[in-house]
Amino acid sequence: MSDLILHHYKESPYAEKVRTLMGHKGIAWQSVTVPRIAPKPDLTALTGGYRKVPVLQRGADIFCDTRLICAEIERLHPAPSAAAAQGHFGAVIEHWVDVHLFAKAVAYTFGRNADHLPDALLADRAALRGAPLEREALKAAVPLAEQELRRHLGWVEAGLQAPSPFVNGKHPGPGDFNLYATVWFAVQGRFDLTPFPALSTWFGRMQGMGHGQRADSTPEAAMAIAAESRPRPLTYESQLPDASGLELGQMVCVTPELLGHGTSVRGELVGIDGERVSLLVLSERCGALHVHFPRQGYRLMAA
Ligand SMILES: N[C@@H](CCC(=O)N[C@@H](CS)C(=O)NCC(=O)O)C(=O)O
Numbered sequence: 001m002s003d004l005i006l007h008h009y010k011e012s013p014y015a016e017k018v019r020t021l022m023g024h025k026g027i028a029w030q031s032v033t034v035p036r037i038a039p040k041p042d043l044t045a046l047t048g049g050y051r052k053v054p055v056l057q058r059g060a061d062i063f064c065d066t067r068l069i070c071a072e073i074e075r076l077h078p079a080p081s082a083a084a085a086q087g088h089f090g091a092v093i094e095h096w097v098d099v100h101l102f103a104k105a106v107a108y109t110f111g112r113n114a115d116h117l118p119d120a121l122l123a124d125r126a127a128l129r130g131a132p133l134e135r136e137a138l139k140a141a142v143p144l145a146e147q148e149l150r151r152h153l154g155w156v157e158a159g160l161q162a163p164s165p166f167v168n169g170k171h172p173g174p175g176d177f178n179l180y181a182t183v184w185f186a187v188q189g190r191f192d193l194t195p196f197p198a199l200s201t202w203f204g205r206m207q208g209m210g211h212g213q214r215a216d217s218t219p220e221a222a223m224a225i226a227a228e229s230r231p232r233p234l235t236y237e238s239q240l241p242d243a244s245g246l247e248l249g250q251m252v253c254v255t256p257e258l259l260g261h262g263t264s265v266r267g268e269l270v271g272i273d274g275e276r277v278s279l280l281v282l283s284e285r286c287g288a289l290h291v292h293f294p295r296q297g298y299r300l301m302a303a
Pocket of ligand 1: 011012013015036037038051052053064065066067259297
């Protein structure tokens with residue numbers, strides 16, 4: 001049985017990014033379904049408070065955010081590679097997708113599906129954004145979101161005219177998986193890819209990767225695994241404090257920069273470098289955990 005446990009839900013585009021990476025690499029993994037809205041007591045017992053999806057668990061090590069999850073999967077399963085080094089601009093594409101394109105895809109798909117979204121989902125996402133989400137306003141936002149999506153995806157279409165089959169180059173890389181997940185979400189809102197033939201072909205190629213070998217599990221089983229495991233030794237090359245001025249051993253808080261309301265994690269700083277940060281979190285239900293975050297996209301502060 002694989003020790004990789006993905007906590008996710010089927011509608012999540014960021015989870016689709018990881019599921020597709022599992023497919024590309026032909027990995028076996030365990031699947032735990034998380035509620036789509038808060039409260040998520042089982043997930044937050046494992047993360048120390050982070051509620052977003054997906055989260056990857058290996059024993060008592062918890063990896064938050066797809067950037068770090070994908071890096072961990074790449075480290076454990078290096079072939080076939082999806083590393084940025086094989087192509088160009090993977091991180092730049094990821095940032096553009098996260099900060100710009102994703103919001104347009106959400107505006108489009110939420111607007112198109114506005115009449116079918118449960119009230120509780122709208123209330124939950126409004127609380128997470130710290131701003132109201134009303135059905136009529138969501139519907140009114142669709143034409144602009146569609147125009148913007150078309151303009152941005154036109155850039156990708158032009159880029160894919162080159163002989164490379166992937167935006168990352170000859171092989172799929174982080175940019176491909178991030179972009180795929182966001183386009184996948186727009187397609188859930190019935191966004192029409194027909195005017196973008198190269199993008200459609202690329203989309204089909206990414207979709208054809210599948211999701212690897214998934215075995216369904218439960219939150220209880222995942223928490224029992226965490227409780228009976230010890231966090232793995234940390235793999236930071238240097239244990240020196242970095243430019244943040246924070247010291248190992250002090251209590252810190254990690255908060256997402258985007259949609260951060262109420263999702264901070266507090267713990268003891270046990271590892272830090274330019275790419276990631278690790279906190280020791282003592283969970284009532286799961287014992288000692290190492291909760292890992294990327295530096296990109298998260299604010300790290302003294303608690
Ligand atoms: N930067 C994060 C973003 C994750 C994210 O925003 N996930 C969405 C679902 S696709 C989410 O968690 N929304 C709120 C929720 O489900 O509680 C990542 O790459 O994992």
